[in-house]
Amino acid sequence: MKLHEYISKRIFADYGIPIPEGKVAKSPHEAKQIAEEIGGQSIVKSQVLVGGRGKAGGIRLAETPAEAQKFAQEILGMEIKGLPVRKVLVDRAVQIQDELYLGVTNDRAARKPVMMASAEGGVNIEEVAERSPEKIIQCHIDPVMGIQNYQARDLAAGIDLSRELWRSFGKITHGLWEAYVENDATLAEINPLVVTADQKLLAVDGKMVIDDNALFRHPDLEELRDLDLEADSEIEARKHGLSYIKLDGDIGCMVNGAGLAMTTMDIIKLFGGEPANFLDIGGGASAEKVTAALNIILTDQNVKAVLFNIFGGITRCDLVAQGILDALQEVDTDVPMIVRLVGTNAREGRELLKKAEMKTADTLAEAAKMAVAAAKG
Amino acid sequence: MKLHEYISKRIFADYGIPIPEGKVAKSPHEAKQIAEEIGGQSIVKSQVLVGGRGKAGGIRLAETPAEAQKFAQEILGMEIKGLPVRKVLVDRAVQIQDELYLGVTNDRAARKPVMMASAEGGVNIEEVAERSPEKIIQCHIDPVMGIQNYQARDLAAGIDLSRELWRSFGKITHGLWEAYVENDATLAEINPLVVTADQKLLAVDGKMVIDDNALFRHPDLEELRDLDLEADSEIEARKHGLSYIKLDGDIGCMVNGAGLAMTTMDIIKLFGGEPANFLDIGGGASAEKVTAALNIILTDQNVKAVLFNIFGGITRCDLVAQGILDALQEVDTDVPMIVRLVGTNAREGRELLKKAEMKTADTLAEAAKMAVAAAKG
Amino acid sequence: MSILVDKDTRLLVQGITGHEGLFHTEKMVSYGTNVVSGVTPGKGGEWVLNGKIPVFDSVKIARKATGANTSVIFVPARFAEDAILEAADAGIETIVCITEGVPVQDMMRVRYYLDQRNVRLVGPNCPGVLTPGEAKVGIIPGHIAEAGHIGVVSRSGTLTYEVLYALMNQNIGVSTCVGIGGDPINGTNFIDTLRMFEEDPQTNKIVLIGEIGGTDEEEAAKYISTHITKPVAAFVAGRTAPPGKRMGHAGAIVQGGTGLAEDKIKALKNAHVRVAQHPEEIPSRLTI
């Protein structure tokens, strides 16, 4: 789960990382008030969970509170990369001398967290990594011991940080590490970490991504989830414990298991079709769950056929079959359905479906071919 | 550094361990007030850093506040094993059903902390360990990972704790572990950990020992040091960075290095003498340090001879010799002194001493024999 | 012969009194797996499956009482770290963690702890291990595989069943099927399993089932070209998955240029692995 800049920075501040004075506003009037409190120049920043806000005009430097209000007015009406701007952060403007990068994330190959620093902050760090990887200093951290002082110094030395700033940089690395660990982040980064004209370090922009699997430990963060990020259908799916992603094709898929769901998409494509979605109904799918899933699939107007591919392991095929039949009672549709059931109680499931005159397939390839044909009408 | 019961329990409470309601008092009147606040029966407990307080009459059950005042009066005048009682803890009395033991300490052989639990609490745990070691359940803890829930359950199962109390016991083990780690304790123990008549766990007595080497991280704890524990001479020694322990013999020793100081004591005994003290002046001893050390040694009226044994490594023998001569200018004494100097600048040191007509020795054995002879007069 | 689990497996079920634990314990017992005991803290002394299997309060006690050498974990995600550490500390040799949704930082700590010890973890978020005819440890349906000489290793769940089913339909038997799980940090990876299959005399050929995300398949390909003499067939899921979207498995995120199915397929082909276009093609890739 991605956190907004203003939330990430607030968390950083809780861990002793210096951030610019500032507050979040939902209206131009609020933005003006905040700018007045701050005094002097301020930065009005759109709070949306995508990169490239600056280029899109979503970050503006205001000379006066009145200008802050004006910019907030403009920005709060914008959409950036398809996402509506609902909040702006109004921060005190700072005199920037240098822009650094500092981040911590999981290195899955090393099975350890890695902290990264670069003297080239303020830009997309992936681009720096590609263009000149030697400019990113990496330091693996023992997940149990945590970051050590010498590691912070190695990073500081690696990016040629002025020695007067080492102590402050050390505190920031420790704070960022703790923010990462204690919030179960998979990413915590400061970009840019600014060296101000008066020789101080300041986290001017911040980003955190929280491990969805660990949200049970952070109910306060879960509440901050930005639903704008997801299509309504994806939100609806999550409510029912389904994993759904909308795609651009015309063959709806309902599958149990993520790997098999991807495989089903692949095979549809292999036989000339286009999948309309990824949908994993998970284990032990009940009739209610199947109904919800079918409803979600069919809200997509592009869908011209639906392929059910259920491999019964934990999931019992007869229950799934009953779920499909029950769902069809509730859902009014003439989209053709192709069902493939294999595994636990598959025979019973197929019996039920045959009675209801549903199209069934034995193999995955056959099912895919039937779905492609059905979608082409 | 040992912490008093009331301080240890206050720390435990900070880590979520339930303790009885209570406060510390310095006067009988205060004790009465606390007993009134608590209401009902109270326990008046002497706060001294030795075991066996109960047997010595230092722990009394008061039925009324007036009685609490009376007992406090009696206890505050006592000496227990040579230590004066200056404070009493007045705790609410609890109905005890069972007394358990729970403690965490360092196992130097395993190089790890070990948590121990026993169903036989309320008594000297060393005695239990000797009498029936199987009644103490031990669990080594990874110093970096910390205690795990399953380890707390293993301890609970090991002492046959009623299952209704496992959750509370788990919280107490975690609290005790954190109290131990975050305060750099070498021992943190609850004895007894009481199961009350209404089926709750309560830390009725507590003890912590803090690693002296780590006190720089805990200036607040350093301030709580109980100076009653140490002889005045030992306190004076610590002020000067000396390590001094008074013993019962008549040959004062001033040595650099703990191992060599013990060896010097051993060899005095080997040749028929009795050491009056252990004294390690440490490395790089200055004239001031030697003066202070000599003063401390000579405050012991039993001292009939002083043996200086200095092996110059870091310490320069000529400086030590000068220190001795300077000290003798300031200290008015006719106690005979035997000096042995070896190592860095030993020749220069011996020259200085010879000029001052001090007795010197070449070998340790010779020095010890001379000291024994001098002490016997 | 086979790998990881077999007739000598003495299985302990952690979380045996839970809904999932109990359901699958029955399936494992029916299959013939030697389930010797279960653990649910606070329920020690109870019995499950009509008094057939004793429940203990801790793995330590259960192991002492019943000689378990292998454990399968069905506890909820928030308790998985503790359950794995408990099993490792109690001397269990092989731990299979079915639980899905274990936080990644928990798994980093688990790896730190296990790396210091001689213990094998499979999973988490995996379907478990099946040695047909000998032992079923986890949730892989027993009736979709026959004993034979093909070693199967997979990051996926139901997709694995699909492959097993396809093999069975062609009368191809399996030595052991190992579901290593789809999480970014897990106990056993492709290389560990490939090494075991290479050393296992019963295994003649190997099937590897990968998916998008991470670089495990690429590393496996490198290992195959230098260490594996037995023929390997493979399938990689996710060629049509859009980059950056989360596909259910935490591991299946395409990150910054790596993790794409096409790269994995290319690496495997370079290592002379026969890559199938869909799972039902796997049997033919083994026989031609």
Place this chain on the structure above:
Amino acid sequence: MSILVDKDTRLLVQGITGHEGLFHTEKMVSYGTNVVSGVTPGKGGEWVLNGKIPVFDSVKIARKATGANTSVIFVPARFAEDAILEAADAGIETIVCITEGVPVQDMMRVRYYLDQRNVRLVGPNCPGVLTPGEAKVGIIPGHIAEAGHIGVVSRSGTLTYEVLYALMNQNIGVSTCVGIGGDPINGTNFIDTLRMFEEDPQTNKIVLIGEIGGTDEEEAAKYISTHITKPVAAFVAGRTAPPGKRMGHAGAIVQGGTGLAEDKIKALKNAHVRVAQHPEEIPSRLTI
């Protein structure tokens, strides 16, 4: 030959610009030790000893620039843990920590970290290692030992010097003298050092200097009786120390019946170790 340090030692000094560090660096250089560099964070670029030795900001940089393989640590106690971890992480093979007063929990963490790596720590709270005529790493005075065939290992500081001095006075040379330090948890213990001396062709006989506290001498005695073929002489300090009193070294606390000098002496005698009554008797215990 010798153990731990020799002519091939390329020494780095951590805390080289501090008072102690600078003083002893000069002594080590005068002795002929190959001191290649020093580290003080924030002072990289400076030089010490009249421009002879470069100072770097970190061990990693210093090692890269000067090829150091051994480090000696003189930093204050509160920085010792970080300094040891830094050296280990930078690939230093042998770390000698002189610093005294390191908190015991810091050392438990250090041990955890080092136990996962192939690195040797001597100390902390130790006088260091001296291979006469080759290298002096630490604070053992160089002029009190000649090269020879006796291996010396000790938990003490100045008491070790006393023994070296007694040996030199009898013209007995030393292969290597190792001060392992008196702290309850340290890097190298008696057994580690005995093993190295047993394998070292230059060492013919061994001197072990123990003291009260812990059970290291008892464990050493066991090891000697089963693994050491070379003659061993020993001295144990603290026969007259009263129980429970702290004798300067944190390790020297007599705890609950174990740790007494008499028990240690008995254990060593049972392992056929020749135990001296005082340090000046050691030479005769080696020759008779």
